[in-house]
Amino acid sequence: GAGVSQTPSNKVTEKGKYVELRCDPISGHTALYWYRQSLGQGPEFLIYFQGTGAADDSGLPNDRFFAVRPEGSVSTLKIQRTERGDSAVYLCASSLNGGAAYNEQFFGPGTRLTVL
Amino acid sequence: AQSVAQPEDQVNVAEGNPLTVKCTYSVSGNPYLFWYVQYPNRGLQFLLKYITGDNLVKGSYGFEAEFNKSQTSFHLKKPSALVSDSALYFCAVRDLERAGSYQLTFGKGTKLSVIP
Numbered sequence: 001g002a003g004v005s006q007t008p009s010n011k012v013t014e015k016g017k018y019v020e021l022r023c024d025p026i027s028g029h030t031a032l033y034w035y036r037q038s039l040g041q042g043p044e045f046l047i048y049f050q051g052t053g054a055a056d057d058s059g060l061p062n063d064r065f066f067a068v069r070p071e072g073s074v075s076t077l078k079i080q081r082t083e084r085g086d087s088a089v090y091l092c093a094s095s096l097n098g099g100a101a102y103n104e105q106f107f108g109p110g111t112r113l114t115v116l
Numbered sequence: 117a118q119s120v121a122q123p124e125d126q127v128n129v130a131e132g133n134p135l136t137v138k139c140t141y142s143v144s145g146n147p148y149l150f151w152y153v154q155y156p157n158r159g160l161q162f163l164l165k166y167i168t169g170d171n172l173v174k175g176s177y178g179f180e181a182e183f184n185k186s187q188t189s190f191h192l193k194k195p196s197a198l199v200s201d202s203a204l205y206f207c208a209v210r211d212l213e214r215a216g217s218y219q220l221t222f223g224k225g226t227k228l229s230v231i232p
Binding site: 035040043044045056091093104110 | 120157159161162206218222225
């Protein structure tokens with residue numbers, strides 16, 4: 001079946017602009033995660049959704065970052081007033097049921113964000 | 117706080133030889149442990165996980181990992197390396213004591229190069 005998809009695959013923007021990154025999880029997966037991966041580093045957790053609600057947003061770096069999942073499926077990560085330090089690959093993952101902590105997460109290919 | 121250490125940035129091994137990619141972790145409670153592989157320009161792919169039970173877990177593509185609680189390690193192994201195994205490998209941990217959150221904490225990754 002289809003895996004996790006993310007659009008766009010690449011996004012180049014200017015400092016100060018607003019961007020939206022989209023994630024389409026595997027059908028039936030109730031848990032959705034956003035991570036950020038900087039060059040030479042492992043992914044770092046940003047936010048976790050169980051259904052429509054953000055169950056854990058402790059990884060969001062500041063209030064410029066916001067994410068939604070209004071219908072419990074597709075999620076959008078929104079970044080306001082982008083800064084050069086926001087440049088990274090943004091990864092989305094989903095899993096069958098976040099309440100079952102042993103379930104592995106399935107990752108999308110990522111969106112590479114470049115802030116000029 | 118939970119953390120993962122992958123002490124080797126790069127591991128080189130000759131094709132056909134056994135390989136080991138090291139991982140140690142730190143959590144306050146019992147861990148769930150995962151290995152993922154990342155090929156260039158592709159998302160992370162799940163390899164295997166340790167939840168409970170047998171300390172030796174087997175995963176995809178002939179990989180296995182051994183959980184050692186006393187050494188807080190979860191090293192990835194394969195008896196005979198293939199050139200196609202060349203990729204970036206990430207170890208990740210989830211702390212069961214952190215109720216309500218299912219984020220993974222990743223190591224920095226280890227680049228595996230299998231030499232023909």
